[in-house]
Amino acid sequence: MKIESVRGWNESVGLTRPYSIAGRRIEAVSLFYVEVVTEDDVGIGSASPSESVTGESAAACGDALAVAADVLRGEDVTRIGRLQQLLETHLGETPAARAAIDMALWDVFAKGLGVPVVDLWGARRDEPIATSITVGIQSVEQAMADAEEYLQRGFRCLKIKIGDDFAADMERLGALRALADETAGEGQVAIRVDGNHGFDLEELRRLADGAHRLGVELVEQPVPPAADDELCALPDDTRALLAADESLVEERHAVGLLRGMPYRHWNLKLMKHGGPTPARAIAHLAHTAGLGLMWGCMDESVASIAAALHAAYASPATERLDLDGSFDLADDRAVGGFRLENGRLHLLDEPGLGVAWA
Ligand SMILES: [Mg+2]
Structure with a gap:
């Protein structure tokens, strides 16, 4: 070879x-x-x-x-x-x-x-996982229009970007929960938020209250990485919501995050860590420490989304997917890799990553 x-x-x-x-x-x-x-x-x-x-x-x-x-x-x-x-x-x-x-x-x-790559990396999980799809920072009306379209397309997990304006964030979040419950049934849609380090600790306490009230399952990177240590003082039910994104880029950051465990969830992205090999090393640390993984992405080709999915389905620590990065590409050079069905991502049973050139 x-x-x-x-x-x-x-x-x-x-x-x-x-x-x-x-x-x-x-x-x-x-x-x-x-x-x-x-x-x-x-x-x-x-x-x-x-x-x-x-x-x-x-x-x-x-x-x-x-x-x-x-x-x-x-x-x-x-x-x-x-x-x-x-x-x-x-x-x-x-x-x-x-x-x-x-x-x-x-x-x-x-x-x-x-053989499919996933089978070289671990015991492949049988049940496909739902991916979240992101609703960007925009007006309430536009955010609700996007969310409604996603729900109609079968997505049952929405991620909303927040952190610009606390009152406006809570308004959009409340509207999103109401729309989701009305469209798909009460509590049927998982809602995650990404704070993109736009909060301080006091705002985070208020956000956590709102998150519990509105059934938000995950709060991604609410504070800047430099404030991670402060998170350790928060109550357990707040920390249970928190996921590291910007705080976790290199493998050495993962080792640092095991001290004090400010986050119960880690958001892994192949483009941050340098590919599936280093990401899997981080995933192994998470599994050993009893942490939950979400696999995320940038705007990406199906080729790299598929690689993330193979890594995700091979890790016993994987709980969530946020692999919506290829859905909005107008013209991807690569095709295949996975099948999207009712918001869930299914791996293809093909050798390698299952990706081909278009
Ligand atoms: Mg993020």
Whole structure:
């Protein structure tokens, strides 16, 4: 299974549902696609670098993929442990590029064995999990229109971005709970919130009261990472709601979060951690510590969403999915990977990641 070539290229992919973040309108995303070619197979991967999350620019990601091509050419895929080490050494500073190559290597390795990647990584879970779909920061009317559409499409788990304005957040949250109960039946829709570190501790206490009242199951990253230690003083029923996102980027952060355990849930993203291999190391720590995992994403190709899903379904610590990142891409170069049915994500029973070029 000798690697003949590694190829990566960049494409700007339009979004069918543009959104705003910090006053900026996002109409397209810059994605990288990767293929690792052996004599018999092609491994597929994709990167979605984010300068604001990991400091990785598109240029740095592209450069790293070129380095990977040089380093991996002529190597044998069956020595996948050695190849992971090469990625850690040469692509450690560019986690999205590393993620794309990491998943492509696993894809081509598993294809060579004729098995789905999930079966190499763990005992595959039988029941598919519902993914949340995100309602962005917008007017109550627009948020409710989006939520109603998602509920009609069969989604039963909604994530709403909050943290700009406490009163407006609570108003949208109350309206969302009422709409969800009315459309799908009382308590049938799980609601999560992402604070994107927009809260202080006092606001978080009030948010937790509202969350319990409105049946919110998860509060993602309410405070900045620097304030994590303060969370340890909160009552148990509040901490039970909290999930780390921005506080958990590198593996060493996971080790830090085991001290005092400010969060009971960790949100893992392949693009933050550097691919399925480092993400699975973090997942193992979470499982050992009795923490629950949610697998999240950026705006991403189905190729990398599929890789996250394989990792998620292989980990006994997985409780939640937030893998909605490919739903709004206008023109994804990759297809397959999973099937979306009534808001649940099903893996395909195909070798590798089950992804193909369109
Ligand atoms: Mg988040």
